Amino acid sequence: MPQAIFQAFVGGNAVSESFNQRLESLTVTDKAGTTSDAASVTLDDSDGCLLMPGVGDPMTLNLGWDISGVGLVFDGIIDTIRSAGTHGGGRTMTITAKGFDPKGKAKEPLEFHKDDASLQDFMSEAAGKAGLTFKAHGSVGSIQRPYWSAGTESFIHLGQRIANEIGAQFKIHGTVGIMYPKNAGLAVSGAALTGITALWGDNLIDWDISPVLARPRFERARARFYDPNKAKWMEKIIEIQPQGPSSSATHTHRITRADDGEAQEAATQNQRSSERERGGGSVTIVGNPAAQPEGSCTVIGARHGIDGTYKIEGVEHTLVRGSGYRTRLDLKHPEGDVGSDNRSNN
Numbered sequence: 001m002p003q004a005i006f007q008a009f010v011g012g013n014a015v016s017e018s019f020n021q022r023l024e025s026l027t028v029t030d031k032a033g034t035t036s037d038a039a040s041v042t043l044d045d046s047d048g049c050l051l052m053p054g055v056g057d058p059m060t061l062n063l064g065w066d067i068s069g070v071g072l073v074f075d076g077i078i079d080t081i082r083s084a085g086t087h088g089g090g091r092t093m094t095i096t097a098k099g100f101d102p103k104g105k106a107k108e109p110l111e112f113h114k115d116d117a118s119l120q121d122f123m124s125e126a127a128g129k130a131g132l133t134f135k136a137h138g139s140v141g142s143i144q145r146p147y148w149s150a151g152t153e154s155f156i157h158l159g160q161r162i163a164n165e166i167g168a169q170f171k172i173h174g175t176v177g178i179m180y181p182k183n184a185g186l187a188v189s190g191a192a193l194t195g196i197t198a199l200w201g202d203n204l205i206d207w208d209i210s211p212v213l214a215r216p217r218f219e220r221a222r223a224r225f226y227d228p229n230k231a232k233w234m235e236k237i238i239e240i241q242p243q244g245p246s247s248s249a250t251h252t253h254r255i256t257r258a259d260d261g262e263a264q265e266a267a268t269q270n271q272r273s274s275e276r277e278r279g280g281g282s283v284t285i286v287g288n289p290a291a292q293p294e295g296s297c298t299v300i301g302a303r304h305g306i307d308g309t310y311k312i313e314g315v316e317h318t319l320v321r322g323s324g325y326r327t328r329l330d331l332k333h334p335e336g337d338v339g340s341d342n343r344s345n346n
Contacts, residue, residue: 004287004325007062007070008041010053010078010095019043022050024092024321028061028074031314031330032182032293033169035156036099039074045083045093052081052093059097063289063317063325071289073317075174077101100172105130110150110158119166119179122148123159127177130155137180137190140168145261165262167269169294182272183311183333185294193295196312196329198283200301205326207302209281209310211339212244216277219246221270223253223263236263238271243278244339279339280310280332287325291315297329308338 006026007016022044030037039061043050053059057078064070076099085091100106110129114122120134120141127134132155135141143166150158159177163170170179173188180186187193198204221238237250251270257263283299291297291312298309311333319325 002065002067004319005064005066005070006319006325007060009058009060011057011059018050023319026061026063026317026319028063028317029314030073030293030316032312033163035160035170036172037074037076038099039076039097040094041096042092042094045085045091048091050093052083053078053095055079055081056101056103059095063287063319065287065325073289075099100132100174104132106132106155106172106177109152109154111152113147113149115148116146117144117148119143119145119148119162123162123177123179126150126155126158130177132172132175132177134177134179135190137178137186138184140166140179140181143261143265146259165269166265167272180294182269183276183294185296185311187292187294193292194290195296195298195309196285196288196291198285198297198299198329203286203288204299204301205284205286207281207283207299207306209279209283209299209302209306209331211279211281211306211308211334213277213279214245214247216274217245217247218249218251218270218274221251221253221267221274223257223266223270225257225259225263227260234260234263236260236267238264238267240271240274243275243334243336276311276313276333279334280313280330282328282330284326284328287317287319287327289317289327291317291327291329297331299331304343305339305341309335310338311335 008019024042026041028039061074062070063073076097078097080096082094120136123134159170167182178188224235227234253266295312310331313332314330316328
């Protein structure tokens, strides 16, 4: 029977052997649209002899199986060390880490602007002020605006705000800020992601899925802007790709945009969000280190109307003493005929 294995490195030192003897649980979470991935390792510290690592030390975690090898699931910086204990109940040490250095200048408010620039140029300057670099994947880096500004907001919040405005995802990975189009199936490296299969009777442990959600469904996305040359209000409308039950409603962006380009970006963001939120849920599968947010997961054998392909919103790897290695996938963006039970009534 395959056995789950892990490798751990702290401060550049291999600690797998010492951790393995004392591991209570290991959890790694990675979610699309969040600034950073995170990890937590809880160790049995009953005799209090564990050497406590330092906040700011690098930590790398690999997970996998003895028959297939391990894959990298986390590479980041230790954020917190916590000791807990009770009289007669033993002691534990929990090490938590994030995908970038939380002590750095990424959290420092920025105040500057840039005229007639691309998103890549503006965010690269912002990243430099935060002691980081920046890379945009896909089409987002070439977005042009006559005016960009950071108004007393950190690089973290600036990246999140702009990503929400243009229909993109933003993440800080190590010393690099990364932005890429939402729903494009791209990894933080910019490479296309391979799909994951959740097959009943094989690697699918459980599922909890609502394939159709009515509230997020719209027929089109609309954003308004004022054209001073024409002296009138204009609008941008984008049709939303139909899937499952249709809607005749139009999603209008709440805030008017500065110009034609920003209106197009806002409508695109609302289109992508509507397509993403129209169904979803979660599956738990036998541990798979290859699972990544923005990749696809094809569910097979759950039941008619549930089976099909979804976008992975978030990944949680857990390795727990006594229950083994599992991977939970949060799913959204159902595709094709997901949600339709086309069997005959006869």
